[in-house]
Amino acid sequence: MAQSQGWVKRYFKAFCKGFFVAVPVAVTFLDQVACVARVEGASMQPSLNPGGSQSSDVVLLNHWKVRNFEVQRGDIVSLVSPKNPEQKIIKRVIALEGDIVKTMGHKNRYVKVPRGHIWVEGDHHGHSFDSNSFGPVSLGLLHAHATHILWPPERWQKLESVLPPERLPVQTEEECLHGSP
Structure with missing residues (x-):
């Protein structure tokens, strides 16, 4: 005993x-270093949650990759919501500091992204609360870079940093003044 x-x-x-x-x-x-998160909502369709409300993708979030605020156009990032600091949102980086972006529904048709900021948008335009609603986002709100879809198993994949051609930044301020296609 x-x-x-x-x-x-x-x-x-x-x-x-x-x-x-x-x-x-x-x-x-x-x-x-890294964590996982479930993505809710339709704002990033079709890249994330293509099945709509029937499914939620689970993604790997890499904190290490954004530790020096190094992001590229096309990256899918997690950030603290500028409107609700208790909420994290996931969006695609459209423009970096110094870029001029043609907005979609923002109060200004063109915005020059200020130093220390990025412009983020959801892939599903019109169903996304993004920079078109709240403007450029401070790099200090960056949380992580979404690198892979982990769940569901049939969607396992690396997330590519792809910027849709129609969302490329405007090349010069002159294009803003004279209009670009």
Whole structure:
């Protein structure tokens, strides 16, 4: 009987040591390196959630990749909502600082993205709360870069950084003044 109690005590002690090491390591990993998130809504269709409300894609979010605010046009990123800091949104980067973007429904037809900001939009225009609603987004609101679809299994894939040709930034301010196609 005493032997079995000793075994339980040793097991419990080893479990506690492992637990108190594993939890901080796991929390640090999820906070600094990568995590997973379920994507809700139609704003990123057809890239994410192509099945509509019947399915939700689960994506891998890479925190490490945006640690120096290094993003490219076409990247799908997670960011803190400029309108609700308790909510994270997922959008595609359309323009970087210094770019001039032709907006879609914004109060200004053209916007020059200020320093330290990006322009983000959902792929499903008209069904997305994005920069066309709230303007350029501070790089400080970046949370992560979405790199892969993990669920459902039939949609496993790497997410490519693709910018639709019609959303390329305007090349010069003169194009804004004289109109571009």
